[in-house]
Amino acid sequence: MNANAKVEEKLFQNRYRVDSGRPHIRIKDEELCATQCGTQQCTICCPAGCYTLEGNGRVVLITDGCLECGTCRIICNDFRNVAWEYPRGGYGVLFKFG
Amino acid sequence: MAEKFDAIVVGAGPSGNAAAYTMAKAGLKVLQLERGEYPGSKNVQGAILYSDALEKIIPDFRDDAPLERHIIEQRMWVLDDESYIGTHYRSDDFNKPPYNRYTIIRAQFDKWFSEKVQEAGVMLICETTVSDLLMDGKRVIGVQTDRLGGSIYADIVILADGVNSLLATKAGFHPEIEPKNVALAVKEIHFMPQETVEARFNVSGDAGVVIEMAGKITKGMMGTGFLYTNKESLTIGVGCMLSDLKYQKISPYRLLEEMKAHPSIAPILEGGEMKEYTAHLIPEGGYKAIPQLCGDGWMIVGDSGMFVNAMHREGSNLAMTTGCFAAETVIELAAEQKPYSAKNLARYREKLDASFVIKDLKKYKNMPDVFHANPQFFTTYPEMLNQAAHKMLRVDGIDKKTKEKQIMADFKHRRSLFGLMGDAYKLWRAFE
Numbered sequence: 244m245n246a247n248a249k250v251e252e253k254l255f256q257n258r259y260r261v262d263s264g265r266p267h268i269r270i271k272d273e274e275l276c277a278t279q280c281g282t283q284q285c286t287i288c289c290p291a292g293c294y295t296l297e298g299n300g301r302v303v304l305i306t307d308g309c310l311e312c313g314t315c316r317i318i319c320n321d322f323r324n325v326a327w328e329y330p331r332g333g334y335g336v337l338f339k340f341g
Numbered sequence: 342m343a344e345k346f347d348a349i350v351v352g353a354g355p356s357g358n359a360a361a362y363t364m365a366k367a368g369l370k371v372l373q374l375e376r377g378e379y380p381g382s383k384n385v386q387g388a389i390l391y392s393d394a395l396e397k398i399i400p401d402f403r404d405d406a407p408l409e410r411h412i413i414e415q416r417m418w419v420l421d422d423e424s425y426i427g428t429h430y431r432s433d434d435f436n437k438p439p440y441n442r443y444t445i446i447r448a449q450f451d452k453w454f455s456e457k458v459q460e461a462g463v464m465l466i467c468e469t470t471v472s473d474l475l476m477d478g479k480r481v482i483g484v485q486t487d488r489l490g491g492s493i494y495a496d497i498v499i500l501a502d503g504v505n506s507l508l509a510t511k512a513g514f515h516p517e518i519e520p521k522n523v524a525l526a527v528k529e530i531h532f533m534p535q536e537t538v539e540a541r542f543n544v545s546g547d548a549g550v551v552i553e554m555a556g557k558i559t560k561g562m563m564g565t566g567f568l569y570t571n572k573e574s575l576t577i578g579v580g581c582m583l584s585d586l587k588y589q590k591i592s593p594y595r596l597l598e599e600m601k602a603h604p605s606i607a608p609i610l611e612g613g614e615m616k617e618y619t620a621h622l623i624p625e626g627g628y629k630a631i632p633q634l635c636g637d638g639w640m641i642v643g644d645s646g647m648f649v650n651a652m653h654r655e656g657s658n659l660a661m662t663t664g665c666f667a668a669e670t671v672i673e674l675a676a677e678q679k680p681y682s683a684k685n686l687a688r689y690r691e692k693l694d695a696s697f698v699i700k701d702l703k704k705y706k707n708m709p710d711v712f713h714a715n716p717q718f719f720t721t722y723p724e725m726l727n728q729a730a731h732k733m734l735r736v737d738g739i740d741k742k743t744k745e746k747q748i749m750a751d752f753k754h755r756r757s758l759f760g761l762m763g764d765a766y767k768l769w770r771a772f773e
Contacts, residue, residue: 250594253529253618260378288586290527290593290620310620311383313505314525317518317622318587329376329507331487333468337382340530340574340617341447 250292254308262334266306268293268315269326276302280322285315310336346372348671349484349495350463351471351508353380355657356643357501358454359398359664365461367672372493373463374486376470381451384503385528385621386657387567387576389551390445394658398665399457403439407449409571410549411440414542418605420556420566421727425605436548444549444569444576446530474498474512474639481512481638497638497681499667501660504622504644506632514639515632520587521713522626522647524564526580527593529601531613535573541609542570553654556723558600560591563712563719566600567654568609575613577601580623584713593620625651628699628706635686640667648698652705659698666692711771715764721755722764 270276276283277300285294291308294315309330316327329335350361353375361373377383389412395402414431435441459465475483475492483494502508504523509515542550554566564581579593579600586593601610624630624647631647634640642648643660650659670689671681679685693699712718729748733741752761 250592253594253615256615256617257619282587284587287590287592288525288583290525292592292594310618312525312620313518313523313622314583314586314620316505317520317523318583320517320520323517327507328472329470332376332470333378335383337378338385338448338617338619340449341381341383341385341388341451341619 250290251308254291257308257310258337258339259307260334260337261307262330265331266304267328267330267335268304268306268309270302270304271324271326273301275322275324280324284318285325288314288318290314344493345483346370346464346493346495347675348372348497348499349374349493350499350501351484352501352503352643352645353377353455353458353465353467354384354451354501354503354643354660355454356645356648356660356664357499358451358458359394359661360499360501360642360668361463361664362398362458362461363665363668364671365458365463367668367675369671369675371463372495373458373465374469374471374484374493375455375465375467377467379452379467380455380465381448384447384451385619386445386447387526387528387569387578387654388445388447388450388657389569389654390443390450391655391658392439392441392443394661396439398661406453407445408547409444409446410544410547411435412442412444412551413544413548414550416550416552418552418554418556419723419726420554420558420603420605421724422557423604424727424731425554425556426726426730431550444551444571446571446574471502471508474508476512479637481636484508497640497671499664499671500639500641500645501643501664502645504624506641506645509632509639509641509645514636514641518624519626519630520583521709522624522630523622524580524582524625524651525586525593525620526578526623527597527618527620528576528578529597529615529619530571530574530576530617531610531615532574533613537612538570538573538575544570547572555719556727557720558596558603559719560589560596561716561720562586562589563716565654568606574616575610577606577610582625582713583622594618623651623656624649625709627651627709628702629709631702634693635689636683638681640670640686640689642667648702650701650705652708653701655701662696662698663693666696666698705771708771711767715767717756717764718768725752725755
């Protein structure tokens with residue numbers, strides 16, 4: 244129980260069936276994240292840490308660990324720059340307990 | 342020619358299952374679509390099951406439903422950084438069957454519920470995501486799935502697709518969800534021997550305890566935490582409104598880690614093995630955030646319709662009840678041979694209005710606004726209450742009258758007399 248525990252260690256406990264090469268969430272305009280969005284709050288609020296802020300100010304999204312909650316879609320309400328769908332049937336996170 | 346059904350239900354959570362079950366029992370030809378590998382594999386909840394709502398659907402559910410513990414004690418904790426002040430209510434009456442509520446593990450419970458739904462005659466197809474609604478003008482006539490040739494038609498489509506309510510949003514039935522109307526909750530499940538759970542909570546057999554928490558664990562954000570006892574595991578979680586999280590510099594998992602490290606919580610979890618980490622949005626916008634609930638050929642049930650009583654931590658019961666009302670509306674109109682038009686389906690809203698669902702949500706309609714506008718309820722008050730208790734209980738040679746004066750002076754200093762009175766008034770108005 245470490246306050247600095249990495250989210251990766253948590254996600255490691257989960258079961259996923261990753262739809263390789265077909266991410267279900269997409270940043271519509273990456274330029275907008277880098278230049279117009281001051282807060283880049285998705286990099287903080289995503290509970291699976293799917294959004295990371297690169298040194299050059301760009302936001303990179305990797306959906307493999309996504310918990311399919313919808314937070315990124317709803318907090319991006321100033322720009323609506325997240326194209327968000329559920330994964331294809333059967334893919335994505337598969338909760339053992341829920 | 343594609344196959345046509347009397348009704349399609351999108352989603353196999355509590356609301357979708359309740360709707361599908363009720364319609365199939367009445368003899369309707371029902372198709373249910375679920376995007377998970379099996380019903381429950383995409384679903385997340387604390388989770389508490391309230392017996393009353395399920396009893397109305399499956400009276401003998403206790404015979405074989407996977408239930409964890411029946412709750413005999415509820416604790417409410419208000420936390421400061423190092424302490425908590427709270428109330429515990431335990432009653433032996435809650436320890437006598439039929440039990441009033443249970444902790445459940447959703448992946449197991451939803452699977453069980455779905456078996457009942459299928460036994461009732463519903464055709465369930467899993468691993469199928471509904472991507473869009475099929476429209477004829479303003480009327481919904483079916484769904485488009487992600488399977489090859491995935492158009493399926495029905496006279497009525499019931500949207501039980503969960504809090505994100507993507508299908509209704511895409512169809513333009515309601516605007517995008519606002520951050521102030523949903524909370525993000527993150528949760529972990531920790532396994533430990535059954536005896537350990539029972540010793541730590543002073544329970545035996547299948548009895549259990551729930552702890553609801555508020556205070557500094559949410560760092561001033563509007564939100565709450567919880568800790569529930571399962572048979573041989575504990576679930577612990579914390580949730581905050583997205584409108585507050587949006588302006589914080591702390592990640593949700595860090596918030597959960599800090600909560601788990603609280604000196605009053607850490608010993609309860611000691612030695613447990615964490616086996617899953619989940620996140621889920623909870624529609625907590627209340628009465629004012631309820632979207633349009635029906636139109637030509639469609640109805641919304643469960644989380645998708647904002648049916649959560651955040652104040653009382655009730656959701657699955659509202660989901661099941663709304664599912665039943667929607668199904669009953671369909672059954673009645675079918676019997677009367679009336680079309681599923683917006684006008685006729687308004688009967689669903691009437692059923693909701695006459696029930697505890699809307700009555701309770703209406704009662705607390707101002708609660709979200711009051712808490713949004715007054716963050717002191719999540720920071721200053723927990724501190725003040727904990728410090729007051731600490732001062733009164735610490736024996737240090739200072740007389741009690743002087744201590745009381747110091748506490749009153751501290752309260753006035755921090756909130757002013759008008760502030761205290763104003764806060765009391767706001768709470769009273771919100772609860773009345």
